[in-house]
Amino acid sequence: MTSAPENTEPRPTTAETRAVRTHRSRRRRALIAGATAGTLVLGVGSAVAVSQAHKTVTLDVDGETRTVGTFAGDVDGLLAAEGITVGDRDLVAPAADSPLSSDAEVVVRTGKEVDVAIDGRESTAWVTAADAHEALNLLAQRGEDVALVASRSEDRADLPLQVHDGDQVAVVHDETVDVADGSDELDAVLADVEVEVDEDDTVTLSTAADAGVRADDLPEGTDVPQVAVVVQRVEVEQVTKVKEIDFETKTKKSSQRFEDLDPKVRTKGEPGSRTVVREITTIDGKTVSDEKVTSLVTAEPVTEVLVQGTKERPEPEPEPEPATSSGSSSGSSSGVAASTGSYSGSNREIGQQMAAARGWTGGEWTCLESLWTKESGWSHTAANPSSGAYGIPQSLPGSKMATAGADWQTNPATQIAWGLDYIAGRYGSPCGAWGHSQANNWY
Incomplete structure (x- = not known):
């Protein structure tokens, strides 16, 4: 001085x-x-x-005037x-x-550094303004869409300027427009209308026109303010989804299996899984970003392995002459003349005798007994109304058994003779037929 x-x-x-x-x-x-x-x-x-x-x-320092x-x-x-x-x-x-x-x-206007968004691009700028209204006017020449971006510190929105000294401002939030006194710092203006923000929300200041504030949004008789504080609710959520991965199928050849048999499943295929985490960002309930964060295989698929036979099946043995039997049910006990001799007893006993004549005893007989118990209960009159299968071996159609004898409908020995020939020609043995039946529910 x-x-x-x-x-x-x-x-x-x-x-x-x-x-x-x-x-x-x-x-x-x-x-x-x-x-x-x-x-x-x-x-x-x-x-x-x-x-x-x-x-x-008169001295005016950042809007505070004194003589x-x-x-x-x-x-x-x-x-x-x-x-x-x-x-x-x-x-x-x-x-x-x-x-x-x-x-x-x-x-005197103190220079203040503020974050600004001009035509959608964020940057920083130095302004010499007493409040946000004055700063927006100074920055208006830089673009058509200008807004001040409040900095965030946990649940506090901060701006190094008053909002609009001596005037009201519009507070746009949660599909609502409130009016508050702008002669204070930003967080105090928000508190005045009881608007809370969390660390993800964004708070910007723009002209009320740019914020879309209209007279219809305000109480009747209220003038539209020049400045608007806009609060946008931002939610960031990570969403986890598990997607199934299809398994592959491979077929291997085997000379130990007949070529006319269906492929056998050696290893059952199992689908794998992939876990995908995406980060989804919404602003006021609208999705603005959906980005993949991680994508990891959490379970490898198991390849299914099938075995396809390559072994040629031998020619079937000549069909035996049909046997005769006076029995008419699985419980009958009478003599039955077969191509290789006479058999007597119930249908099951006749079947055991005729199987033994082929050398199918012990385990092979057990397989045969289980197979035809499952198919017909050893009844030579068993008929399947839906498929048309008939007799002890459930021939489909039953008329196929005519190749073993004209009495195929009534003679259990004729049916058994045909059924044993069928098993020998297609599966090689009763246990082969029984295994296929267990896997596929038919033979």
Whole structure:
């Protein structure tokens, strides 16, 4: 601060002498006004005296305005006297080296770095504005769609500016528009309308027009504010899904299995699984991002292995002459003439005798007994109404058994003889036929 000349009176310092100082200022202004022509020829010393005269000026610092009495000769001297340090990004008007006259207005705007979104692209910018409304006006020339982006700290939305000093603002949230006093910091404005935000939500400030605020959205008689605070609810969720992986099938050849048999399942195929985690982001309930986070095979599929026979089946033995029997049911006990001899007893006993004649005893007989018990219960009149299968071996159709004898419908020995030939020709043995029946429910 510049000191007063030696021939001036001491500088007033108390409220009590402020009236005297005002009076002196008026007197000096009258003297200066009365000597207008003379001011053109004033010497340097006279100019210094005028610059150090007491003045009353208006000082506006970031929107806070006050009246200041000062002896400073220029703007820089005023700021120094008031303890205001100006940085490179701050704004001072008039310029710091401008002469200071009484009733002048000095404006100081502190430069503040803000996050902005201009036409959909986010960046940072330095603004010298008192509030968000003024900042939006300054940034409007940079693009058509301009918004200030509040920084986030847990559940707090922060902006280094007041929202709109002295005016109301619209708060757009959760499909609702509220009106609040903008003469405060952003988090206080949100609290005023009881709007809470979490760490994922976004808070931006734009003009009410850009935010789509209309008079219909507001209480009747309420003017549409110039600034809108827009709260968007952001949800980020990870969704896990398990997808099935189909198994492959491979077929192997085997010379130990007859070629006319259906492939045998050696290893049962099992599907695998893949676990996919996706991150889905929604804004106000609408999906804006759906990204795959991980995709891992959590269970490998098991390849199914089939065995296909390549062994040729031998030619069937000549069919035996049909036997005769006076028995008519599985419980009958009478003599039956077969191609290789006579058999007697129940149908099951006749079957055991005829199987033994082929060498099928022990385990082979057990397989045969199980097979035809399952098929017909050893009844030579058993008929399947849906398929047409008939007799002890359940020939399909039953008339096939005519090759063993014309009495195929009534003679159990004839049916058994045909059935044994069929098993020998197709499966080789009763156990081969029984195994196929267990796997496929038919033979």
